[in-house]
Amino acid sequence: MTVQRADKAFFFTKDNCIDKTYELEKGIKMFPSIFIEGAAASGKTVAVKMFLEKQKDINFALFFMDKERDDGTFIRKLSQIRKRMEQETIWVICEDMNQPLSEIKATTLVDFVQRLQDKNRCIFVSREKPHRKFLELLWKEKMYMVTQKDLLFSINEIEQMRAEKQISVRAKEIYQETGGWPGCVSLMMRILERREETGEKISVAEVRECYEIAEYIESDILGTLSKLEKDILEIGAWCPWLSKKMCMDIWNVSGGEEVIENLVRKGFLTEIEKGRYNTARLFEKTVRRQIPEKHFWIMVGQWYETEDFIKEAFFCIKQSGDQKFFQEFAIRSYKKLPYISMGTDDFEEWKENLPELCLLRGMQCCFRQDIDGMDREIRRLEKQLDQTNELKVKEIYLNLLYARPNFPLDLWLKLLEKNEKKDVSISLYNVLGGSDSYLCGLRDLSELFSCPRKEENKKMRIWKESLDEQAMEWYRRARKEYYIEIVQEKCETFEKCEVSQVLLDSEEELALDVNEQNYGRFLQYGKAYLKMRQYEKAEKIFEKLIPFLKLYHRNRFLAEVLFEQAVCTWEKGSHGQALRYVIESFLYSENARYVLFYTEYGKGGKEVLSAYVEWMKQNSPEGWHRKKKYNYGNVCRMPKEDYLELILRMAKKQCSSAPESAQKTSEEHLTMMETVILTLIGKGRSNAEICEELNLKLSTVKSHIYSLYRKLGVKNRMQATIKGKEMGILK
Secondary structure: OEEHHHHOOOOOOOOOOOOHHHHHHHHHHHOOOOEEOOOOOOOHHHHHHHHHOOOOOOOOEEEEEEOOOOOOHHHHHHHHHHHHHOOOEEEEEEEEOOOOOOHHHHHHHHHHEEEEEOOEEEEEEOOOOOHHHHHHHHHHHOOEEEOHHOOOOOHHHHHHHHHHHHHOHHHHHHHHHHHOHHHHHHHHHHHHHHHHHOOOOHHHHHHHOOHHHHHHHHHHHHHHHHHHHHHHHHHHHHHHOEHHHHHHHHOOOOOHHHHHHHHHHHOHHHHHHOEEEOOOOOHHHHHHHOOOOHHHHHHHHHHHHOOOOOHHHHHHHHHHHOOOOHHHHHHHHHOOOOHHOOOOOOOOOOOOOOHHHHHHHHHHHHHOOOOHHHHHHHHHHHHHHHHOHHHHHHHHHHHHHOOOOOHHHHHHHHHOOOOOOOOOOOOOOOOOOOOOOOEEEOOEHHHHOOHHHHHHHHHHHHHHEEEHHHHHHHHHHHHHHHHHHHHHHOOOOOOOOOOOOOOOOOHHHHHHOOOOOOHHHHHHHHHHHOOOOOHHHHHHHHHHHHHHHHHOOOHHHHHHHHHEEEEEEEOOOOOHHHHHHHHHHHHHHHHOOHHHHHOOHHHHHHHHHHHHHHHHHOOOOOOOOOOOOOOOOHHHHHOHHHHHHHHHHHHHHOOOOOHHHHHOOOOOOOOOOHHHHHHHHHOOOOHHHHHHHOOOOOHHHHHHHHHHHHOOOOOOOHHHHHHHHOOOOOO
């Protein structure tokens, strides 16, 4: 061990490196010691070198702790350094702390740090978490922790490196493949740069499979792990997710909790939900050493099923390839499985007439828009009902009819009421489908509530007496949604989504057809594009949504989408076509008497409503000039004329605060990114915070802000926020 000048000892090239010394600089100013924890190739040593290179006048003492095997010798060296610290400033660097410290070393180092004075400092660089004795330093504010997360590259930092090297691939692709691990990013950059110089086109995924990177990950990173750690990573790479309980229940892993916590700390496992982990994408292919056998999939699938994670169980048991066991699982899980595996073809080859299989095949047909196939399964169940009075068969039959598009709700309630076993409740398996609305999920329930009070109470009584408590809870939520929609209750739980980052990375999904699984997101995308005034994109989404919503009779959403289409068409100047859309919208919503969504589309929505009311006055003049009554108590009891005028008044009220300049339609439309940035400005984010949240360079953010200021005709953030609210982009 010798004392050296930092600037001479740590000279190195900065190519392919990003300065990650911020946390070190912050910690060294406030604390006498820093503990840097991170896995191999996570950039610990490079960060320390870059940091020390900035300390031109500092002497340091460097220890490679994996070579300091003799405790007595190490203690004597520290004692010599302490004496020299009385005369000069020295920083002690303890590198390669890759093995647990002995108690003597740990005690000595803690005492050493506690006695540091003036500008003397100590930096620890380790692959492992701090020794328990070091915790005393953390508690007494004698040590600052720098974690692996502080060292990994962000997309923005990778973008800076990519731009400097003029590499054509997207920074996001590199980040997705590497997770921002500095060693892998730097190596990948060098390979991409070299390949592009020779004119060779290669994808990031192909670079990831190159020998240099694959071997680097295998030997330099994963090679530092124990066999147990590698085994857990392999499980995490094959399974939908793993947990500490799973490791204990299935494999009886001793110390599994600590191993998983360490793998998470080091970035090998990522927490996807609380207590559930996946192997980080960078290591997935490498740790998958061999395809699991059937026994593995069945064992893991059974665990998921026991813990009531049916979606994960479905995936694993299907992977086993055991069709008999898979069918048995499907029959056991028939109440949940159809709504988890929407659109799958896994059940059609099973020809048996078991009621559970009829439901699975019928719902499969429903989600594939094969209504004839769904009707075949309904007829099979009807034949079984002719032969048996078993409650399960009737329950399955009623659930399949509930999901059948265009099957009258009143007729379904009559069938429900005929349940002869009044002491046993029927279960309704699902009402949401692919939606997040209880009012308009698998079917539109508006007609349960848009009727005279006496009739509504009768329908509620049938529902309550015939169905179980879970179904009653869904009923209450649907009723709450409906009464919010007709402005009879305040919107507390069911808040409307504002335009935010909903459209980022949505391009791939928007190229797909609308189905039960994605139509809820398409509804959000269409509304977001409309509020951003990107009418062509919004119209393309609405054109996909309308046939789907008509087929499944989702009238609540259909009425809104038709009105949104009317607003789009109106804003583009096609007023006649807009009027046709709004007429159709009210045809679907007339009985339900929706109010709220008609008032949410600003000036364009108000003008469309005004045109429709004028058209109604010309074509149905009776009723418009009579004396109005204002104590109907509910829009469902209003004459249609009063109902329409109520909506128009509310829409005008929404626009009343906008100044005259905001009423003009000649402003340039904001781009998607400008709208997202405007939303963040409205939330009070600074430019630096916007850079961090969207992974953009500061110059890019400033350029977008300048552009949106120009388009909105404003000069500062406050004016932009006010204008955004006037336009309906911000709340």
